[in-house]
Amino acid sequence: MAKSVAGPEIEKLIQLLAKLPGLGPRSARRAALHLVKRREQLLSPLTAAMAEARDKIGVCSTCGNIDSRDPCTICTDHSRDQSTVVVVEDVADLWALERAKALNAAYHVLGGVLSPLEGVGPEDLTIRQLIDRVEAGGVKELVIAVNATVEGQTTAHYIMDRLEGLDVKVTRLAHGVPVGGELDYLDEGTLAAAMRSRTTL
């Protein structure tokens, strides 16, 4: 769009929308137009929801989940088995496991996987905090639910090494997760089945 057509406000809105995953420059223009045409039904409520998220949502200092409270809803939910901690790479994986109702337990979000190529080392993930959680006591089982990728498995082995000598049972998701597959893309049935048949490492 030429600079003079619709003013800097729309221009700015399109630029920022184009930074969302799944939206390119063209779909960002469509989204901007869609929003402006639906001021009351969509633009206003979405603006309010984003302001709310901006002001209220943060990272849980215990598990790395995102929530409006810290510790998060999951960490403070006493109907969950807080002695079982499911270790995931990303909040998206936590959401996927929750949608699958895979296990009514706690979580630990690593914030990624070890990747020497991309310069991601142990200190870039929440591995130290995970070990601290186990050392503090009360954790009986860690379910390592990282992706079945090379980096995911490397990360799992690194965590196993660090847990050496600590009194905790470590399990992983059952095979059933396709090799090379990512959790967030799997159907809920497969995820639930893989969780049910998790095996001791």
Add this chain to the structure above:
Amino acid sequence: MAKSVAGPEIEKLIQLLAKLPGLGPRSARRAALHLVKRREQLLSPLTAAMAEARDKIGVCSTCGNIDSRDPCTICTDHSRDQSTVVVVEDVADLWALERAKALNAAYHVLGGVLSPLEGVGPEDLTIRQLIDRVEAGGVKELVIAVNATVEGQTTAHYIMDRLEGLDVKVTRLAHGVPVGGELDYLDEGTLAAAMRSRTTL
């Protein structure tokens, strides 16, 4: 996502993001997570841009373009040939023609096309306002730049009939626009060429 996982704020954000064109429930979850993880770089500026659009952007009462002023930037641009008015279905088409630098003229946004099947009649479009603009004088040429679809062509013919007896030259985009094609999907070269060879109806 189960209701209890990340609180109602994220839930609401995902629901609203899923209403944007191009985003389904799954990509809306990814977008929400992407936003929350980039509070300073993306969530805050996008919230501000949306609030700005919500508060400032409206529809031009002359041409139907959207802008922060009324009459809009295009209608008040005296470097444009205001006696030539390009009639388009939607603001997205106006943007597409502007990106193609097709013609340095004014516009009239119809707000859709006639469609008996979908219950869209002349009174649902800005056809009355277009006739008023022509009758008010000063418009020498109308370039009918509606989509090359059945509804688009029906709308063009309806407008021609309504212009009967008025002293205005009516042209249309040259063939070159693929039959059945929509303006907003064409490359800029094709659009510019079609505009250059526009013919008298």
